[in-house]
Amino acid sequence: QEAINRKKSSSESFKTAAHRSEMAPPPLKMEELGWRAPQWVRDNLVTMCMRCKEPFNALTRRRHHCRACGYVVCARCSDYRAELQYDRSRLNRVCQECYVFLTGHVVLEDREGKHKGILEKEAAEISGRSLLCSSLQLLDKSSKGGTRGWFVIPRDDPLVLYIYAAPQDVRAHTSIPLLGYQVRDVPQGHSRHVFQLAQSQQVLTFAADTEELKRRWMRAMARSAAGITQPEEDEDTDS
Numbered sequence: 001q002e003a004i005n006r007k008k009s010s011s012e013s014f015k016t017a018a019h020r021s022e023m024a025p026p027p028l029k030m031e032e033l034g035w036r037a038p039q040w041v042r043d044n045l046v047t048m049c050m051r052c053k054e055p056f057n058a059l060t061r062r063r064h065h066c067r068a069c070g071y072v073v074c075a076r077c078s079d080y081r082a083e084l085q086y087d088r089s090r091l092n093r094v095c096q097e098c099y100v101f102l103t104g105h106v107v108l109e110d111r112e113g114k115h116k117g118i119l120e121k122e123a124a125e126i127s128g129r130s131l132l133c134s135s136l137q138l139l140d141k142s143s144k145g146g147t148r149g150w151f152v153i154p155r156d157d158p159l160v161l162y163i164y165a166a167p168q169d170v171r172a173h174t175s176i177p178l179l180g181y182q183v184r185d186v187p188q189g190h191s192r193h194v195f196q197l198a199q200s201q202q203v204l205t206f207a208a209d210t211e212e213l214k215r216r217w218m219r220a221m222a223r224s225a226a227g228i229t230q231p232e233e234d235e236d237t238d239s
Contacts, residue, residue, distance in 0.1 A: 028069060034084045034102050038070030045168035051077040051095050053171045068098035072168070121172060123164040126154040131231055132220040134213060138163070139205040143194070146207070153178075153220055158229045161221070176204070178224035185218065197221060 028038050041050070043063050048055045050071040056063055064078045065071070067087070073095045080099035081091040094102065127133040131153045139146035150164040152172075163174040178197070186194040186205070193214040197204040208214035223232070 030101065033068045033098055034082070035086055037086045038066075038068065040065050040070045041072050041168055043072060045166050046072045046170075047165040048169055048171060049074040049077055050168070050170050051097065064093060066095040066098055067092035068094045068102060071095060121154070121157075121162060122170045123150055123152065123162075123167050123172070126152050126156075126162065127167065129156070130154050131158055131224075132216060134217075135167075135209065136217065137207040139194070139207055143205055146205075149173075151206075151217075153224060155231070159224050159227065161224070178221055179227055181221070181225040183218050183222045183225060197225075 028036055046056075046063075049061070051073050054061055054074060056074065061074045061076075063072050064075055066073055066078055067084060068082065078093050078095050080094050080096055082094045082099050082102040083089045084092045084094075084102075099105065127150075133150070133152040135148060136151045137146045137148045150167040150169070152162045152164070153160070154162065159177060159179050161176040161178055162172040163176070164172050176197070181197045181199045184196040184198055186196055188194045193208040193211050195206055195208070195214055195218050197206070206217065208217060219232075
């Protein structure tokens, strides 16, 4: 029993560490910009620029890091230089927002005029206050292949499932209103943990990494599908 308890404890610690590794490092406070070196957001946690939201690609839109805030941004959004105190006041590549804050210079190009759409909820922001979030795979019709992504049901929008390509993306590529769906279990043996959302002629098939995670998603989606917006009693609630 002692060996079982140690195994369970180490497994939970590993899951917690793995989950934290997928989340963003804590952002610097505004007054710390330029004075403290930021912890960079890892390249593999985003698929699009964290400022302009344009997708990255290998040729025309490559990844760069703002040396002030640590965000992953494209060349266009990081085409600015500012002195950073933590780097002996040397000029460093920074994003437009940090450039304006650090220098006080006005940038004539206005990129803030666009309306913020429903899909432009940042993954890291809503994952931190979600009913449930994790990596899942949305299977194709053959159920043999599919797309892995970061799935979130936010507390402030509990009837909608948001799907991101990566856990630090600033824009979801798909949202699915869950109200009215039926949640189905699909037994697949020990190697697959599959369940479905079904409504009329539409069937969406998901694969989770573990049976426990599958059950958690099925329970959360079933509550959303039934229009239940309050978290379960055993879930932590925001103060």
